[in-house]
Amino acid sequence: MARMHTRRRGSSSSDKPAADEPPEWSDVDEDAIEERVVELAEQGHSPSQIGLKLRDEGVNGTPVPDVSLATDKKITEILEENDADPELPEDLRNLFERAVRLHEHMDENPTDHQNKRALQNTESKIRRLVDYYRGDELDEEFAYSYDEVAELLE
Missing domain, CATH: 1.10.10 (Arc Repressor Mutant, subunit A)
Structure with a gap:
């Protein structure tokens, strides 16, 4: 699969073998x-x-x-x-954590242009996912902002 923010194609990976039933050695209820x-x-x-x-x-x-x-x-x-699902989807939560980490890094290192671009790309991915999840997994009024996400992750 191609990368979203680069011109490279991405790396291919191995596929799981096709199976219709679990192996005999794993007979857990x-x-x-x-x-x-x-x-x-x-x-x-x-x-x-x-x-x-x-x-x-x-x-x-x-x-x-x-x-x-x-x-x-x-x-x-x-x-x-079983009502044990997380309040945020896992992919969105991982992007939130990355954005908070990059934002804190940018506060300490304002001239780090490479990570500034990485923060912009991450926030772009977040906005796309928020649009996708809005209404189902997230509130209709949810909008990404660093302060709100930092509070949400604490």
């Missing part, structure tokens, strides 16, 4: 997986971190290579059913 997903979400982990923890640590010592194959639901769907 669906309810146990859902309980573990909710438990990890309550500890403050994001959906992608939950997937990594289930892949590496598993449930009761048995790894879960793919939650959606084992439960027929995505991690975010499990979280929504």
Whole structure:
């Protein structure tokens, strides 16, 4: 996939092997997986971190290579059913954190033009995502501003 703010094409990556059912060695009960997903979400982990923890640590010592194959639901769907979904979508939250970090850097280093451009690009991505999520995941009146986002992340 091409990059948004550069002229390069981007790097290709490997695809997961196509599978219709979970492997035989991972025979974890669906309810146990859902309980573990909710438990990890309550500890403050994001959906992608939950997937990594289930892949590496598993449930009761048995790894879960793919939650959606084992439960027929995505991690975010499990979280929504159990009212444990985060208040912000993960991609938007990561961009907010990056923008706050870059803004603080720019306050300390006002002549750093490369990071000034990176902040502009990040804020552009944020505005695009805010338009996408406005109404469903975010309030209709939500508008990006550094002060508001810094308070939101604290």
